[in-house]
Amino acid sequence: MKEIILPAVNRYPSRKDWEEACWQKILKSGDLLELLVTPYERRILVIRAAVIDRLSLGKSYRQIAEELWLSSQTISGIKKAIKENSYRSYRQRGKVERKRIKYSPFLRAVRVRPDGRPVRTKYGTIYLP
Numbered sequence: 001m002k003e004i005i006l007p008a009v010n011r012y013p014s015r016k017d018w019e020e021a022c023w024q025k026i027l028k029s030g031d032l033l034e035l036l037v038t039p040y041e042r043r044i045l046v047i048r049a050a051v052i053d054r055l056s057l058g059k060s061y062r063q064i065a066e067e068l069w070l071s072s073q074t075i076s077g078i079k080k081a082i083k084e085n086s087y088r089s090y091r092q093r094g095k096v097e098r099k100r101i102k103y104s105p106f107l108r109a110v111r112v113r114p115d116g117r118p119v120r121t122k123y124g125t126i127y128l129p
Contacts, residue, residue, distance in 0.1 A: 004029050004031075048078055051068065055078075115127065
Protein backbone atom coordinates (compact mmCIF):
# COMPACT_ATOMS: atom_id res chain seq x y z
CA MET A 1 0.00 0.00 0.00
CA LYS A 2 1.35 3.39 -0.91
CA GLU A 3 1.63 6.05 1.76
CA ILE A 4 -1.13 8.66 1.84
CA ILE A 5 -0.44 12.01 3.44
CA LEU A 6 -3.43 13.97 4.66
CA PRO A 7 -3.30 17.77 4.51
CA ALA A 8 -2.43 19.84 7.57
CA VAL A 9 -5.28 21.29 9.58
CA ASN A 10 -3.83 24.82 9.62
CA ARG A 11 -4.15 25.05 5.81
CA TYR A 12 -7.96 25.26 6.08
CA PRO A 13 -10.18 27.99 7.49
CA SER A 14 -12.34 25.56 9.47
CA ARG A 15 -12.14 22.04 10.80
CA LYS A 16 -15.15 21.11 8.68
CA ASP A 17 -13.30 22.13 5.48
CA TRP A 18 -10.29 20.10 6.58
CA GLU A 19 -12.45 17.03 7.28
CA GLU A 20 -14.05 17.32 3.84
CA ALA A 21 -10.64 17.55 2.14
CA CYS A 22 -9.40 14.52 4.07
CA TRP A 23 -12.54 12.55 3.22
CA GLN A 24 -12.06 13.26 -0.49
CA LYS A 25 -8.45 12.08 -0.26
CA ILE A 26 -9.54 8.90 1.56
CA LEU A 27 -12.20 8.22 -1.09
CA LYS A 28 -9.63 8.52 -3.88
CA SER A 29 -7.46 5.93 -2.17
CA GLY A 30 -9.40 2.68 -2.12
CA ASP A 31 -6.63 1.02 -0.09
CA LEU A 32 -6.94 3.45 2.80
CA LEU A 33 -10.72 3.23 2.78
CA GLU A 34 -10.47 -0.56 2.85
CA LEU A 35 -8.13 -0.31 5.83
CA LEU A 36 -10.34 2.09 7.81
CA VAL A 37 -13.81 0.60 7.25
CA THR A 38 -14.91 -2.51 9.13
CA PRO A 39 -16.84 -5.27 7.37
CA TYR A 40 -19.99 -4.17 9.22
CA GLU A 41 -19.61 -0.55 8.09
CA ARG A 42 -18.95 -1.72 4.54
CA ARG A 43 -22.15 -3.81 4.66
CA ILE A 44 -24.17 -0.84 5.94
CA LEU A 45 -22.83 1.40 3.16
CA VAL A 46 -23.68 -1.22 0.52
CA ILE A 47 -27.20 -1.62 1.94
CA ARG A 48 -27.78 2.16 1.90
CA ALA A 49 -26.55 2.39 -1.69
CA ALA A 50 -28.80 -0.52 -2.67
CA VAL A 51 -31.83 1.16 -1.10
CA ILE A 52 -31.09 4.39 -2.99
CA ASP A 53 -30.80 2.36 -6.19
CA ARG A 54 -34.12 0.56 -5.57
CA LEU A 55 -35.89 3.82 -4.71
CA SER A 56 -34.65 5.40 -7.94
CA LEU A 57 -36.09 2.42 -9.83
CA GLY A 58 -39.47 3.19 -8.27
CA LYS A 59 -39.78 0.08 -6.11
CA SER A 60 -42.09 0.18 -3.12
CA TYR A 61 -40.95 0.06 0.49
CA ARG A 62 -42.41 -3.42 0.81
CA GLN A 63 -40.49 -4.74 -2.21
CA ILE A 64 -37.24 -3.22 -0.98
CA ALA A 65 -37.80 -4.50 2.56
CA GLU A 66 -38.41 -8.06 1.36
CA GLU A 67 -35.45 -8.05 -1.00
CA LEU A 68 -32.89 -6.52 1.38
CA TRP A 69 -34.37 -7.68 4.72
CA LEU A 70 -34.84 -4.16 6.05
CA SER A 71 -37.55 -2.40 7.99
CA SER A 72 -39.65 0.30 6.39
CA GLN A 73 -38.27 2.67 9.05
CA THR A 74 -34.73 2.12 7.72
CA ILE A 75 -35.85 2.69 4.15
CA SER A 76 -37.70 5.82 5.20
CA GLY A 77 -34.56 7.15 6.92
CA ILE A 78 -32.50 6.60 3.79
CA LYS A 79 -35.17 8.30 1.66
CA LYS A 80 -35.08 11.29 4.02
CA ALA A 81 -31.30 11.35 3.64
CA ILE A 82 -31.73 11.69 -0.11
CA LYS A 83 -34.07 14.66 0.39
CA GLU A 84 -31.88 16.34 3.04
CA ASN A 85 -28.63 15.46 1.24
CA SER A 86 -27.12 14.03 4.45
CA TYR A 87 -27.76 10.85 6.42
CA ARG A 88 -28.93 11.04 10.02
CA SER A 89 -29.81 7.96 12.00
CA TYR A 90 -33.25 7.42 13.52
CA ARG A 91 -31.79 8.29 16.90
CA GLN A 92 -30.30 11.56 15.62
CA ARG A 93 -33.53 12.54 13.87
CA GLY A 94 -35.49 11.77 17.02
CA LYS A 95 -33.66 14.42 18.98
CA VAL A 96 -35.20 17.10 16.77
CA GLU A 97 -38.10 15.75 14.72
CA ARG A 98 -40.14 13.49 16.97
CA LYS A 99 -42.48 15.45 19.13
CA ARG A 100 -42.45 14.90 22.83
CA ILE A 101 -45.80 14.43 24.53
CA LYS A 102 -46.66 17.51 26.50
CA TYR A 103 -48.86 16.98 29.50
CA SER A 104 -51.01 19.78 30.75
CA PRO A 105 -50.69 20.46 34.48
CA PHE A 106 -54.47 20.88 34.59
CA LEU A 107 -55.17 17.39 33.27
CA ARG A 108 -53.16 15.54 35.88
CA ALA A 109 -55.33 13.42 38.06
CA VAL A 110 -54.97 14.32 41.68
CA ARG A 111 -55.08 11.17 43.72
CA VAL A 112 -56.70 11.75 47.06
CA ARG A 113 -55.77 9.15 49.61
CA PRO A 114 -58.43 8.44 52.19
CA ASP A 115 -57.60 8.67 55.88
CA GLY A 116 -56.79 5.48 57.70
CA ARG A 117 -54.71 2.37 57.29
CA PRO A 118 -55.12 0.53 53.95
CA VAL A 119 -56.13 -3.12 54.23
CA ARG A 120 -56.40 -5.35 51.20
CA THR A 121 -59.41 -7.62 51.10
CA LYS A 122 -60.90 -9.89 48.47
CA TYR A 123 -63.25 -7.02 47.66
CA GLY A 124 -60.48 -4.46 47.17
CA THR A 125 -58.58 -2.11 49.44
CA ILE A 126 -60.45 -0.59 52.35
CA TYR A 127 -59.21 2.01 54.78
CA LEU A 128 -59.62 1.38 58.50
CA PRO A 129 -59.34 4.15 61.07
